[in-house]
Amino acid sequence: xxxxxxxxxxxxxxxxxxxxxxxxxxxxxxxxxxxxxxxxxxxxxxxxxxxxxxxxxxxxxxxxxxxxxxxxxxxxxxxxxxxxxxxxxxxxxxxxxxxxxxxxxxxxxxxxxxxx
Numbered sequence: 313x314x315x316x317x318x319x320x321x322x323x324x325x326x327x328x329x330x331x332x333x334x335x336x337x338x339x340x341x342x343x344x345x346x347x348x349x350x351x352x353x354x355x356x357x358x359x360x361x362x363x364x365x366x367x368x369x370x371x372x373x374x375x376x377x378x379x380x381x382x383x384x385x386x387x388x389x390x391x392x393x394x395x396x397x398x399x400x401x402x403x404x405x406x407x408x409x410x411x412x413x414x415x416x417x418x419x420x421x422x423x424x425x426x427x428x
Contacts, residue, residue, distance in 0.1 A: 331382060332383070
């Protein structure tokens with residue numbers, strides 16, 4: 313049952329969890345490790361979102377909702393490290409960052425946003 317937390321955590325008021333991954337720690341990892349960690353975090357996020365929805369459907373409290381924030385912060389940090397590496401690689405190979413240039417766009421309701 314990959315979409316649900318351990319059965320011992322079902323109905324618990326609080327579930328202990330660790331902290332999010334820091335950028336400094338992720339910079340030390342290899343590309344293979346980062347790739348594997350991304351999918352571990354993705355599975356964890358999907359499991360937490362499933363548990364959150366199940367708790368809403370049953371009108372119960374989702375235990376330790378900060379776990380979802382920690383996973384999302386870790387994923388953002390991991391993506392930042394991968395972007396740094398891609399940018400450095402493209403600068404070395406081509407002299408350009410390799411990132412698509414962004415621009416200001418106007419949405420349907422006249423709201424301006426930065427599109428990248």
